[in-house]
Amino acid sequence: MCVEIPQEHAESTPAKGVCQHHHRDLEIFCKTDNMYICGICAGQEHQRHRKTYTAKPNVSDCKTLLYHVLGNMGLEDFKTFKIVLSKDYPECLGSELEELIVSDVAEKIAKCFGGETALRITLHFQANGNPLKKITEANKAKLRNECQHINEGNSSEGKQNLLKEIYTDLYMTEGGSEEINNEYEVLRDEMISQSRTSSPLTCNDIFKIPPGQNKQIRTVLTMGIGGIGKNVSVHKFILDWVDGIANQDIQIIIHLRFRDLNQKKGNCSLLQLIQQYAPQLKETNVKEMKVLFILDGLAVCQYPLDFDNNDQCADTNVEVPLDVLLTNLIKGNLLPSALLWITTRPSTANRIPPECVHQVTEIRGFNDNQKETYFRKKITDQKLANEIITHIKSCRSLYIMCHMPIFCWISATVLENMMKDENSDQIPRTLTEMFTRFLLIQISLKHKKFNGADADNPEKLSEFDKKLILDLGKLAFQQLEKGNWIFQEEDLKDGGLDVSKVSEYSVCTEIFREELGLYREKAYSFVHLSYQEYLAAIYAHFACVNNGKNVLDKDESTHLSDLHKCAVNKALESENGHLDLFLRFLLGLSVDPNCTLLQDLLTKDSSSKPCVDKKMTVHLIQETITQEQSPDRIINLFHCLNELNDNTLVKEIQTAMKSGTLMGSELEPEQWSALAYVLLKSGQELDEFDMKKFHTSTENHQRLLPVLRICKKARLNCNLSFESCGIVASALQSVNSPLRELDLSNNKLEKRGVNALLTGLTGPNCQLQTLSENFFAEIIH
Structure with missing residues (x-):
């Protein structure tokens, strides 16, 4: 509004000078304090004072002043102002809010309300703050309270750590494929923990559109086995958003855990569900806001998620069974403008139809550098931390398992407890021993807490x-x-x-x-599936x-x-x-x-x-290795031998490799499997693998072929069986396969073998660059 200035102030028109606090023109006169102030002062410390607004010679009407007031708002405040104004006066701005810039809004408000009312409404918003901002701040405060601490397995009060203090970056990559769901989760994860060839992502980047691409990302599916860091990544994403570090275009985050959703009884609408999880959003029109739903822990979802047969629902006010609500939210029938982030184990990822997912990411835990970073953050005594890292590295099976953050935590707990007393002869070297020590340490802590015991480990179990x-x-x-x-x-x-x-x-x-879940239902779990x-x-x-x-x-x-x-x-x-x-x-x-x-x-x-x-059990395992054909099962059997403290087969192969007598040697089936195991667990990629250098029968080819997962170049100039073709195809499809050159010359392949290879060659993860020409001749023939 443009008010004529009283005569006693007319000589000072226009006001001169700049506000020392806000660096704005002094264009308003405060009658209460008898001083000139800027527009921001008018809405803050002077908001209830009597004021007159200076009519500058170059300001002929209120539209310019409205333009000035609106232009001084932050971008998010301006967006929210449009939403709030449209909610109360829908006829004012129309429906195309996104396209309206400051000058458009100023003109529409002036036209709709007239000068004095328009300015009063605008200044009222400025004086009383952003009403939607108060709601979003309440949403952020609730989420900060939920996510700022990390349990690391310990849920007892007073022992939680701040996530920011202990958080170590996790290795996350883009990509994933349908065949992933049929693989052995633990073995698969052990393999990819040693394969770090793709460009990593951070959890804050998952909704960003890659350079050069024009795709819209609405739904992200993030996979990872239990204990790999999915929950921590979700909490880190939320905290960074709350603290203004990343993803500030998102206005509201609604964190829904499937464990809690499982307890939900009866029908409900989407708005009712939102209000139950986030009561502070009760008066908010979520349709007009950028909302992110985090559907956390799909693996425990007890609903059928029947995407094919569930009824369609597009109304956020209609009450439907929760299964119907979830499938329609994921399909985009409900709130199509909302973002979705679904976390799951690989084994349950296929519950979400591929057409509903716009990006797949995978959390792979810690890489080697991140493992060391974790131990140095977790253990304050850096000398002890270095000793623990050295010990872990000396036990290859333990070192590989440490790509899982939960295992790092267990290992740090056990090794810090034992190594500080220099009990080096008792330090665990196998998985079972590490978990046994951890169990006894927890029993000891219980004795200290409840019985006043002093011993670090109980001498006798009660x-x-x-x-x-x-x-x-x-x-x-x-x-x-x-x-x-x-x-x-x-x-x-x-x-x-x-x-x-x-x-x-x-x-x-x-x-x-x-x-206690959202519905006050008690739920119980072990610290980790392992x-x-x-x-x-x-x-x-x-x-x-x-x-x-x-x-x-x-x-x-x-x-x-x-x-x-x-x-x-x-x-x-x-x-x-x-x-x-x-x-x-x-x-x-x-x-x-x-x-x-x-x-x-x-x-x-x-x-x-x-x-x-x-000896009887070791013999049983060795005999089983001889008879078994599945490479993944054979790898686990070698892990079993390690738990039995028997590495005879592995040492035989390692000795032959060092002496140079391996090439051309005729080995037993279990020895060929041991060779593959040793190469796979070395943690190093092979520049070239040539099957002809190994004097092996056709039946034993497939025992060696798993090493293709770590090879850059392979020559398979031999008669591959159908089963062997399947293993080659699996290697080609493995995540981050390093295989770039494949020579299949002099192979008499069966049709079904060729088809198996074609499946691997056309898979989404295949990175092959060179394939022997006669392979195509074989197909034509």
Whole structure:
């Protein structure tokens, strides 16, 4: 509004000078303080004072002043002003809000309301702040409170760390493929942990459009096995947004955990769901805002997600079953302008139709540099940190596992506890031993907290300790069989746990956690799936040793060697390798030092029995390696030998490689597999692999072929079987395959073998640049 200035001020028109606080023209006179002020002062410390607005000679109407006031708003405030004004006066600005610039808005407001009212409305907004900003700040405050701390397995109060203080960058890449869902998750992750050839992403970049591309990214699917860092990445993304570091174009984030959604009963609308998760958004029109939904933890989703048969729903106010709501949100029928970020394990990624996903990313944990960075952040004594890093590097299987942040945390906890006392002869070198030490350390911490004990490790397990371990083991085993890693109270009862004493079991919060979800439903879980598998192995082992039971096939009378044989067969029958780690732990528990460390779990009748005839079990594994054809299963069997502290086959091959006697040697089937295992676990890429240099039969070709996963160039001038062609195709399709040249000369390939190779060659991950010409001649023929 342009108000005529009283005569006593007319001589000072226009106002001269610049506001010292805001560097704006002094164009308003404050009658209360008898001074000239700028437009920003008028809306802040002088907002309730009596004022007159200076009519400058070059300001003929209110549109220029409106233009000035609106132009001084920040970009986000200006966007919000348009949204709020349109909500109260929809006829003023029309529907095309995005296209309206400052001059357009000033003209439309002046035309709609007239000079005085237009300026009053505008200054009222400026004086009272951005109403939507208050809502978004409340949203940010809630999310900051949820995400600023990191548990690292420990949910007990007073022991949480700030995420910013301990966060270490994770290795994330763009890409993924459908065949990923059929691979062994643990083995696959071990392989890609050693392959770091693609350009990494940060979690803040997932919605950014790559240079040179014109695609719109609405939905991002991020994969990663359990414990690899998906949850931490989500929290880091949210915190960086809250702190104004990244993704500031997003106005609202709604974090929905499938674990909580599973507890939702009855029908609801999308707006009702939003308001339940974020009550501060109750008065907000989310349709007019840029919203990001984070659907976290698809792997535990208990809804069918029937994308093909669910009803269509496009109205955010209509109440529908939650399964219908979720599928329509993901398909874009509900809030098509909203962004979606879905996190999942690889094994459940295919629950989302590919056409609904615009970008796939994968979290691969820590690379080698990030592993070291984590230990140096986690352990304040840098000399000790360096000693721990050196030890981890000396145990290849442990070093590879440290690409998983959760395993880094377990290792840091165990090794810091042990190495500070210089117990170097007892330091764990296998996976089972690391987990056993971790279990005993947590029991020790429980004794310190509740019993005032001083010892770092309990000399003897109490009766409560024994029951605690075996009851948790029973729960772990029963739920592992069902494929569950989050449990309800009825699951605890089935596992023999007394629900009324859950708090006593939960004293080991680093092992077993109790949490309240959004709907105040209690949920329970182990610190990680691998720890569930470890405790399940403890239950199976001691059920056999103490009671002669084989829990794998309900045999009431069995010996440990029979249990091992049964476990090996069960693991080999598994389609996705879900019993692989369980098998490693089960075998590892039968040998020292684990056998001695857990001897208190033995009953009096069984305490005099030896753990197992190690030679018999080693022979069983070696025989199985000889008979098995699947490369991935063979790799896990070599891991089993490592847990049994038997590396005979590996050492034989390593010795032959060093002496130069390997080339041209006639080896046994298990020795060829050992060679492939050694090469794969070396952590180094091979410049060239030539099958002719190895004197092997056609039947043993496929035992060596897995090394193609780490080769840049391969010569396979031999008669490849159909099975071998499948392994070559798998290598070509592996994530970040380094294979660039492939020579298939002098092969008499069957049609189905050619088809298998073509599947690998046309896969999305194939990076091959050169292929022998006669391969195409073979196809034509």
